Amino acid sequence: FPEARISLDLWFGDAAQCFPLISSKQPIHAWFLDGFAPSCNPELWQDQIFSQIIRLSAPGTTFASFSVAGVLKRALQSYGVHITRPKGFGHKREMLKAVWQTVQDRSPIAEAISPQISQVSIVGAGIAGLNCAWRLAQRGIKVVIYDESAPLSGGSGNPLAMLNPKLSPISQVAIHLMTIGWQYALRFYSQFTAFRPIQIQQSIEQKNLESSKQLLADYPPQILSLHDQSDTPYLVLHKAGALQPQQFAEVILAHPLIEFKQAKIEKIKQLSDQVYGLYDQQQLLDRATHIIVCNALALNQLLPDTPRLKPIRGQVSWVNMPQPFVTQQYYTGYSYGGYAMPLDQNQLIFGASFLPQQTETDTRIEDHQHNLDLMTQILPNLADQLPPIAKWHGRAALRAQTADYFPLVGQVDETKPELYCLAGLGSKGFLFAPICS
Numbered sequence: 312f313p314e315a316r317i318s319l320d321l322w323f324g325d326a327a328q329c330f331p332l333i334s335s336k337q338p339i340h341a342w343f344l345d346g347f348a349p350s351c352n353p354e355l356w357q358d359q360i361f362s363q364i365i366r367l368s369a370p371g372t373t374f375a376s377f378s379v380a381g382v383l384k385r386a387l388q389s390y391g392v393h394i395t396r397p398k399g400f401g402h403k404r405e406m407l408k409a410v411w412q413t414v415q416d417r418s419p420i421a422e423a424i425s426p427q428i429s430q431v432s433i434v435g436a437g438i439a440g441l442n443c444a445w446r447l448a449q450r451g452i453k454v455v456i457y458d459e460s461a462p463l464s465g466g467s468g469n470p471l472a473m474l475n476p477k478l479s480p481i482s483q484v485a486i487h488l489m490t491i492g493w494q495y496a497l498r499f500y501s502q503f504t505a506f507r508p509i510q511i512q513q514s515i516e517q518k519n520l521e522s523s524k525q526l527l528a529d530y531p532p533q534i535l536s537l538h539d540q541s542d543t544p545y546l547v548l549h550k551a552g553a554l555q556p557q558q559f560a561e562v563i564l565a566h567p568l569i570e571f572k573q574a575k576i577e578k579i580k581q582l583s584d585q586v587y588g589l590y591d592q593q594q595l596l597d598r599a600t601h602i603i604v605c606n607a608l609a610l611n612q613l614l615p616d617t618p619r620l621k622p623i624r625g626q627v628s629w630v631n632m633p634q635p636f637v638t639q640q641y642y643t644g645y646s647y648g649g650y651a652m653p654l655d656q657n658q659l660i661f662g663a664s665f666l667p668q669q670t671e672t673d674t675r676i677e678d679h680q681h682n683l684d685l686m687t688q689i690l691p692n693l694a695d696q697l698p699p700i701a702k703w704h705g706r707a708a709l710r711a712q713t714a715d716y717f718p719l720v721g722q723v724d725e726t727k728p729e730l731y732c733l734a735g736l737g738s739k740g741f742l743f744a745p746i747c748s
Contacts, residue, residue, distance in 0.1 A: 322485070326355055330363035332485045338369035344376035344383065344407075361386040365411075374409040383407065428452055432589060432599035434576045434613065435606035437467035438556065438740045439733040441563045442748035443603050448568040455597070457589065458606075459575035462560045465607055466708040469627050471654050472741040474500070474552040475511050475646050481529040488717065492742045497552055499745040505558035507642070511551040514647035514689050515544045543689055553644065553652060554741055576606075579613060585729060604723070604732040607711035614723055618713060620735050624669035626678035626707040627662035629654050630697055649685035651693065659697075661686055663738075664707075674705040712737040720747045 322329045342364060346355035374392065376383060377399065384394050384407065392411045399406035431447050433440045436458035444454040458464065474496055479487035500506040515523050520539065523546055527537050536547045564571050578590040579602060589597045604610055610617055636653045644652035651661035664678040679700045687694040697703075713719060713735040723730045736743045 324482075324485075326360055327357070329485065330360065330367075333363075333367060335367065338372060339367050340372060342368070342372065342374045344374060344378070346378075348378055349380045349382045356380075356382050356386070358386070361390070365390045368411060370411050372411045374407070374411075376407040377403055379405055379407045428601055430455070430599070431601045431603060432457065432597065434458075434579075434589075434602065434604045435609075435734075436462040436560075436571060437465050437605060437607060438463070438472075438744045439467075439607075439736060439748070440603070440605035441467075441560055442744040443605060443733060444569050445563050445566065446748050448566045452568065454569045455599075456564075456569065456571050457574045457576050457596075458571070460573065462564060462571065463556050466625075466710045467556055467740060468708060469556065469660075469706055470629060471652065471660050472554045472556055473509075473511070473644050473646075473650055473652055474554065474742055475513070475548075475644065475650060476551075476739075476742060477513075478526060478530070478535070478548070480526060488746075489739065489742060492739070492746045493551075495746040496742050496744075497550060500552060500554050500559075503554075503559055503562055505555040505562065507553045507555075509551050509553050509642045509644050509652065511548045511644040511646050511652075512538075513546040513548055514645070515539075515546060517544075520544055551644065556741075576613065579604075579730070581727070587729065601729045602731065604730075605734060607734055608709060610711070610719070610732060610734040614730075614732065617723065617732060618719060618735070620711040620713060620719075621667060622670050623710040623712050623737070624666040624671065624707060625663040625710055625738070626674065626682070626705055627660060628679050628682045628703050628705045629658050629660040630703050631657055632659050633696055633698075645690060645693075647685065647689035649682060651686060651690065659693075667712075670709060672707045672709065674707055676700060678707065679703050679705060710737050710740075711735050718743050718747055 322333070346352050349356040374387060379396055387409050388394055390411070392409045394407065394409045396405045397408055398404070430453040433444055433454060433456045436456050440456055440458070441462065444456055447454050474493065476489045476493035478493070479490045484490050501508070524537065527535055527546070534548070534550050536549065538545055538547065563569060574591055574596055576589050576596070577592055580588045580590060582588045582598065585600055587599050587602055588595050589599060589602075604613055606613060608620055608622055611620055635656045641653045641656060644650065649662055651659060654660040662682045664681050683694060683697065683700065711734060716737060718737070719732055719735045721731060722728060723732050733744070733747055736747075
């Protein structure tokens with residue numbers, strides 16, 4: 312429900328396993344405890360279940376249940392929850408209604424509720440900064456984005472981005488950022504005309520064929536299917552997408568509450584308890600009460616205490632094809648260690664090179680050759696249609712990668728609740744940015 316600012320999370324699994332995985336910065340307002348009676352389903356009424364329920368709640372949270380069993384009443388009362396037993400529905404003589412009224416032993420979630428914010432400054436206008444800006448502006452918060460050159464001038468600025476996740480088994484989805492991010496990103500980007508729904512043929516090495524079959528059993532055929540009747544088997548991810556970053560950025564920056572300023576922020580200095588100064592060299596450019604730093608590899612210079620990010624050079628190639636793509640081709644991408652997909656009706660984009668610790672962004676013939684070699688191994692028929700490398704176009708950029716391949720998200724320092732970062736998204740920035748912002 313994007314327009315109503317309501318999201319629905321469905322958790323499948325045992326409550327004892329799912330509840331500890333749930334995290335939220337907002338308390339749950341109301342619980343409907345609809346487990347079968349404790350005599351029929353005692354596992355759902357254990358102390359560890361109630362402790363997780365209270366962890367996710369706060370004073371003011373309400374509880375309701377058809378059951379008025381003693382184990383339920385005693386458990387809630389032990390946490391200071393006030394119990395009543397009004398008349399029940401239908402044939403039920405009475406039901407349970409309760410409210411957590413105490414202000415003692417407050418839930419940590421309740422403590423984390425943020426005060427009203429009127430303006431946020433964002434450093435960096437890549438996909439991370441743009442997603443953060445949109446989220447805030449949609450909530451009525453004014454945003455100023457700073458970037459030293461232009462929006463999408465770094466690793467997010469390729470002509471097209473493919474949303475191509477490696478899915479996890481269903482049992483691990485709750486803790487697998489890429490699978491969660493894929494679901495969320497598809498829903499988010501689909502509201503923009505820059506988005507194109509596609510299917511992706513994900514190549515499988517023979518050694519991984521059995522594990523791919525096991526993964527296939529977890530997902531319905533309208534999401535994932537298998538083609539294994541050739542020497543190059545592949546999964547088909549039927550729910551995927553492609554995004555035109557520049558077109559997406561134009562919509563974001565046209566929001567009336569978002570302002571872009573070209574400036575290189577070289578220092579953030581705390582001026583008072585809740586005010587920071589944004590500096591270009593020694594000149595104070597602006598003051599801000601809340602800041603999100605989304606400047607990729609420059610994060611470590613601006614915030615020296617953040618985890619180290621390593622540069623990875625990547626170059627994409629795109630070419631004019633001899634024949635326009637038919638409809639099915641236009642909505643199909645390929646993943647094979649590299650990737651390929653139609654950039655438009657007449658051009659194919661593919662790549663990408665992967666060169667850790669290289670910081671140059673010049674376009675190179677050897678990187679084009681690398682991209683061609685990758686394609687030739689898996690898609691020789693497509694590679695044969697490409698024009699000579701001398702006629703290719705290309706773009707090289709730097710990805711910012713963390714040591715553990717997970718992005719840096721959230722509050723930078725416990726003592727500075729107004730300072731946040733979103734960086735280190737690596738090659739999955741377009742997948743991770745919507746859910747992480």
